[in-house]
Amino acid sequence: MYIKFLDVLDRAHTGEVHKLKDWDLKIIASKVREKLKEHGLEKTIDTKNPINTDDGLADEFWKAGFELAVEVGMLCMSTDRVIRFAEEELKQCISDAPGEMTLGGGKDSFKVVTRKPSDGKHISPWLGAFGIALDESLYVPVTMANAQYKAIDATIPGTLKSIYGRPIRSRTPYETLGGNYEARLQKEAMKTINRPMMTAQGGCSAPTEYGNFGGVGVPGGADPKNNLNVALATSELKTDYALLHKVAHFINCETYVYGGHFSFIGGFAGPPEGAALTSIAAACLLVPVHQASFQYVPCLNTRDASNSGRETVWASSVGAQAISRNSHLLPGAVVNPVSGPGTEMLLQEITVSAMNAGVSGYSFSEGVRSAGGRYANYTSGLEAKYAAEVMRASTRLDREQVNSIVNELIPKFEDKLMNPPIGAPFQECVDVVTLQPKKEWQDLYNKYCKFLLDRGLDISVYPPSI
């Protein structure tokens, strides 16, 4: 890495001083507005075509997003100082970032590669019960229910609610112990499902650094070289010592860091164009600040917390296209539906988000945060399989084709995003012994496979993982 982590820590101690409120309200808000205006990007959203089809627009977003990254930097909230890089430094960091990573092991080895929109290359699905709280008794079965599907390269097992019956409280020793316990449960699930070398995200239940200290790179914990070692920055363009501790821990474990950042439409970045811009800036800045080898940088809507509505799909698509067309970074999407398992709306939302991920040039995608992650155990595994298949099969489509499908689906659910159907929990959607979906849920899956097949997309056909 061109910029060493110690240099980042030094800058977090010596950079320009900004109070958090000024950063959010004055620096981010005004600089985003300024960059949008300077590059003629204001009101460029095309809600009739949620998947951006204008390459020139994507390229202009890249220029503006990179400039934003250079001119603003990232705030360290623990020191109230800005970690900033000169233009040449940041360019060098991006140039030095990997354009390909091999993760997993044995038969579950897979590659994450640089992509371009509609390039037909593999998008790596890292799917499971992302952000969904799970009862201790269901942690292993739910993880197995997701990991059983070969379309998924790596799994995100969900958030463990308790350790031996005690609720896990963040920033306490419960979290430190919980991180290790969670990793052991994950390993048990992978071994039972016969994918012992499958990559997972150890530390799913780690809001702070403690879960990672206890759960990654220590006896019994996750193998840091085969783990999604996440350090998720705070919106917009902020980090702190808890996150930098995670990075330091992963460096000590001699492994890679997986960066992340959510950009919010309606938040400090303002309109969809602003969220797209901060997602690009985050992708650039996470390389040095969190020493990230790959990073997920999706956009979400503050109003309904979804990313399947027109505005969020557009912002995510133009952001991903900007990054993938102009760099060899490895950006990731997130499938974040607000409706729940067993509902038709969930499959509609997933189709939209996953097709966007596949066609817009994302290198991988996390998910599936069914029912917005609001309800414990509202996950089934089948939605992860469906998302993986849709995104993998969509990489070869052109963006106009995807728009025609997306435009058919979004009107079916967009008026329900504020009040979506929550569906049913794991036990009601899945036979907990066989881990197979119950008939009604499987029938809905089949219906949407056919829906896509009727429109020329066979989701059972896609490029291999490696």
Added chain:
Amino acid sequence: MEKILEDLMNAVMNGEDEKSEELAKKTIEAGMDPVKVITETLTKAMKTVGDKFEKMEIYLPEVMLAAEAMNKANRILLAKVGKDKKIASKGKVVIGTAWGDIHDIGKNIVATMLTTNGYDVYDLGHDVPPNKFIEKAEEVNADIIAVSTLMTPSREYQRDIIKYLEDSKTRAKYLVMVGGGPVTEDWVKEIKADGYGRMVVHAIEVANLLMQDKSIQKPVIKV
């Protein structure tokens, strides 16, 4: 006279804090009733701002800057309000994101919208230990303690705050509202919170209902 009020309203809506302060002083110099300026001009300005935000015509920074501008003008005007007159604040709210959680955008929006709706809001920020909520609530004699979280392991602190109030025999002093990604109706009932709104607009509605009728059946839940 009307021009000063119109300028003040625009300054607040545009988030110009220094100008708002200056214009508030001018209304006093012009002999206007500070109570009327607050309850009519400033309230109207913030209602307009809130309505525009709900329609996504403006975004969070504009709303927060407008709230700051209103607070600056408010301070000047309140200093001139006679002791015999009272400005009706809807209530005092201590708000923050629970310990171990640095996600604060939802909390920021709710805090700002409570301000625009006439509440005195004490925003403790993010990653706030349970005892800090209680200390601040005692200090300002709060009506509502509002605890937000996005993370399940931080959600436990919503329960802990309520349990602490119960164990210290101070539960009756405060209304406790909870919110955030993993908060459900069942959770609200389980931890015996007083109110929960799934979306921002619901949270404001719940706060209003709780403050208007202290004997209302709890929890008040809007989804």
